[in-house]
Structures are given as structure tokens and as C-alpha cells.
Amino acid sequence: MEASICIVCLRERLRDGETVVCAEGYMWELERRGFVCSGDFTPEVVLDYPERVRALHEEFVLAGSDVVEAFTYYAHEAKLKSVGRESDFADLNLNSLKMAREIADRYGKLMAGNICNSTSFDPGDPDNVARTKNMFKVQIEWAVQGGADYIIAETFNELAEAKLALKVIQEYGNGLPAVVTMAPYSRDTTLEDIPLPDALRQLEVAGADVVGLNCSRGPETMMPLLEEARKTCKGPLAALPACFRTTQKENCYYRLTDPKNGKPLFPANLYCVQSSREDIRKFAEQARQLGVSYIGLCCGATPSLLREVAQVYGRNPELSRFAPNTSRNYYLKANLSARELKIKKLLFGEMSEQL
Structure with missing residues (x-):
């Protein structure tokens, strides 16, 4: 299958000054809905409940995503072996790519193939490097076969692994564009102690079409690093x-603790500190002002949060008609009767004067 010829390619969009909104975070949103195991974080839901994945693809598109990303994160043999599903390796990847292509074509969107950090990379072990390269190669060749418009290589903390992923995309990706993003953990450096902005610049020089940051950090703590990266990188910058x-x-979210008791929240209890719509809108406004042209959300993303990003970037997605409208709320509307004001006071207490 070839990529859809009716869609302007990623390179052309970015060259012409367009922005791209991309929804990530499938793993965490499907876990929140009960279809992925928190801890394993493996994507067998693609085979066991494909309609759930298909529905989430559509929801993100309707919320404003320009991209349908195939849900092949952690869909490599080593990770699937840990849950006894290594025999499903090929079916899971091919089915996910087919599903993403179908949804992308239905709505006129880009479709992205996906590879990610291996969780076991060791640059000092030649056999390990060869295995990791082959893992990337197989998934990239399937992405090309499945009609991907470009390849996302994401969530790397080690520059050597990110460079390997980019090299394999260049060798086996049939000329498809590459978006490569690093994950900023607790330090502002890669595992090799390279400042992340410098690492992104190295990936850019090596030929990545888009470089940037994804995952690990929330909006407030990712923005300072993006500002430094914008000074260093010359081309399109990604922020997710x-x-x-x-x-x-x-x-970073691995370090977050419960405001009530100080206990660690990762991995199963993070939603008590999920970003608000206002948090996301503020971030998107800052990113747009900074010149971020490839924008999205990662772990913790929902369609309603992505809609905030899309609207800030000038989109008017289908789900905009369901955006909050407090003017019609029974207790927040104007010109309340005396009885309604009494109920409002009962509900909101002293805050009722501010609403």
C-alpha cells in the first residue's frame, strides 16, 4: 500500500509554514479506560479490542489532530515477550497500521508509523545494537508497507538510540519524513550527559525533518527546555x-507525589494531578508564540485536552461545538432568580460570588 496521494506531505506542510497538530498518548488514555495494563503498558488492545483503538483514533481526529498515529508503541518482540504475546508481533503491528490508515483516509489526515525507545538499548554491546537496529528495521518496513506518510521515533532519552532510530528510518523508510523526539526526564540532559537542546540539534543535522521533546514532563516544566531548544535548533520544533x-x-511525572499523602503516583494514580484545560491552553499559547510548528500531547492526553491545543493553533475541529459553555449552565448563567441564587450559594459557598 502506498501513502495517500491526496494528502500534502509533512515536509511540504512545514516548508509552507503550516503547523501540524498530532495526538499521542494512546497508551495512557486506553489504560485510563481500562484496556491497557498499567505497568506492562503493552498494546495488545489492538488485537483484543480493536474497536476501542479505532474509536480513540476518531475521537482525536474530531478533536483536531492532523495525524492518525499507528498504535505500535512498545509493539516490539522484546516487550511483547514480557506479557507472553511475542507470537502476535506481526499481526499487532500490521493491524494497527491498517486501522490507522483507514481512519486517516476517511478523514483526510496524515498517517504516521511509530517506533520508540527499546527500554533495553546498550550502545556498548554490539549484539544489542544489532538487535535494536533490526527491531526498528522491521517496524519501519511494515510502516512503509502499511502506507505511512511519515515515521515518528519517540521517547528517547539516549541520543545514541535516537540517532540509530533516525538512521534506520533513513535506510529503510523509503524516503519518508522522520519526526524524532527526546523524552526529558529529571535532568536536562540525555543519558550520555549531553544537553537536550544540543542533542536535538545533532538529530537535526543528521537529517531529521522535525526534532523536539515528548512525554515525561508536563507543560510547566517542558517549556523552559523548549525555549532553549528553539535557540539551538534551526528547523521545525516539536512539543508534546x-x-x-x-x-x-x-x-517529570515519574517523580510526582500525591498532594494528600506524599506517596509516589507513578504509574497507576497519576490522574489526580492531571493537567487542566487551562494548563494545556496556556502551554499551547506559549508554544505557538515560541514558533513550535509540530504540536501535540502525550501521556495523559484526552480528546478534550487536545481540542484546547487545536483551537489555540487556529483549528475549528468538529468537537469544538462541545467546548465548555458556562453561559447556559443552570447555576452559572446570568440573571438568576432569588431561589436559584440561594441554591448556587448552597452549592458553591463563598466561591459563588466569583462565578
């Missing part, structure tokens, strides 16, 4: 934060 309220003290 996790949707959790990271802070200067707890700057």
Missing part, C-alpha cells in the same frame, strides 16, 4: 508534553 502537573521540584 505529558498532561500532568509537574513542578520545579517534581519535574
Whole structure:
């Protein structure tokens, strides 16, 4: 299958000054809905409940995503072996790509193939490097076969692995564009102690069409790094934060603790500190002002949060008609009767004067 010829390719869009909105975060949203195991984070839902994946693709598109990303994150043999599903390796990848292509064509969107960090990369072990390269190669060749318009290589903390992923896309991706994003954990450097902005610039020089940051950090703690990256990188910059309220003290979601008791929240209890719509809108406004042209959300993303990003970037997606409208709320509308004001006071207490 060839990529859809009716869609302007990623390179042309970015060259012409367009922006691209891309929904990620499938793993966490499907886990929140009960169809992915928190901890394993493997995507067998593609085979077991494909209608759930298809529905989420459509929801993100209707919320404003320009891209349908095939749900092949952690869909490699080593990860699937850990849950006894290695025999499903090929079917899972091919079915996911087919599903994404179908939804992308239905709505006139780009379709992206996906590879990610291996979780076991060791640049000092030649056999390990060869296995990782082959893992990337197989998934990229399937993405080309499945009609991907470009390839996303994401969530790397080690520059050597990100460079390997880019090299394999260039060798086996049939000329498809490559978007390569690094995950900023607690430090502002890669695992090799290279400042992340410098690492992104190296990937850019090596030929990545888009470089940037995804996952790990929420909006508040990703933005300072993006500002530094914008000074360093010359081409299109990507920003796809996790949707959790990271802070200067707890700057990536692995470090977040429960505000009530101080217990670690990762992995199963992070939603008590999920970003608000206002958090996401503020981030999108800052990113747009910074010149980020490839924008999206990662872990913790929902259609309603992505809609905020799309609207800031000038989109008017289908789901905009369901955006909040407090003017019609029974207790928040104007010109309340005396009885309604009494009920409002009962509901909201002293806050009722501010609403």
C-alpha cells in the first residue's frame, strides 16, 4: 500500500509554514479506560479490542489532530515477550497500521508509523545494537508497507538510540519524513550527559525533518527546555508534553507525589494531578508564540485536552461545538432568580460570588 496521494506531505506542510497538530498518548488514555495494563503498558488492545483503538483514533481526529498515529508503541518482540504475546508481533503491528490508515483516509489526515525507545538499548554491546537496529528495521518496513506518510521515533532519552532510530528510518523508510523526539526526564540532559537542546540539534543535522521533546514532563516544566531548544535548533520544533502537573521540584511525572499523602503516583494514580484545560491552553499559547510548528500531547492526553491545543493553533475541529459553555449552565448563567441564587450559594459557598 502506498501513502495517500491526496494528502500534502509533512515536509511540504512545514516548508509552507503550516503547523501540524498530532495526538499521542494512546497508551495512557486506553489504560485510563481500562484496556491497557498499567505497568506492562503493552498494546495488545489492538488485537483484543480493536474497536476501542479505532474509536480513540476518531475521537482525536474530531478533536483536531492532523495525524492518525499507528498504535505500535512498545509493539516490539522484546516487550511483547514480557506479557507472553511475542507470537502476535506481526499481526499487532500490521493491524494497527491498517486501522490507522483507514481512519486517516476517511478523514483526510496524515498517517504516521511509530517506533520508540527499546527500554533495553546498550550502545556498548554490539549484539544489542544489532538487535535494536533490526527491531526498528522491521517496524519501519511494515510502516512503509502499511502506507505511512511519515515515521515518528519517540521517547528517547539516549541520543545514541535516537540517532540509530533516525538512521534506520533513513535506510529503510523509503524516503519518508522522520519526526524524532527526546523524552526529558529529571535532568536536562540525555543519558550520555549531553544537553537536550544540543542533542536535538545533532538529530537535526543528521537529517531529521522535525526534532523536539515528548512525554515525561508536563507543560510547566517542558517549556523552559523548549525555549532553549528553539535557540539551538534551526528547523521545525516539536512539543508534546505529558498532561500532568509537574513542578520545579517534581519535574517529570515519574517523580510526582500525591498532594494528600506524599506517596509516589507513578504509574497507576497519576490522574489526580492531571493537567487542566487551562494548563494545556496556556502551554499551547506559549508554544505557538515560541514558533513550535509540530504540536501535540502525550501521556495523559484526552480528546478534550487536545481540542484546547487545536483551537489555540487556529483549528475549528468538529468537537469544538462541545467546548465548555458556562453561559447556559443552570447555576452559572446570568440573571438568576432569588431561589436559584440561594441554591448556587448552597452549592458553591463563598466561591459563588466569583462565578
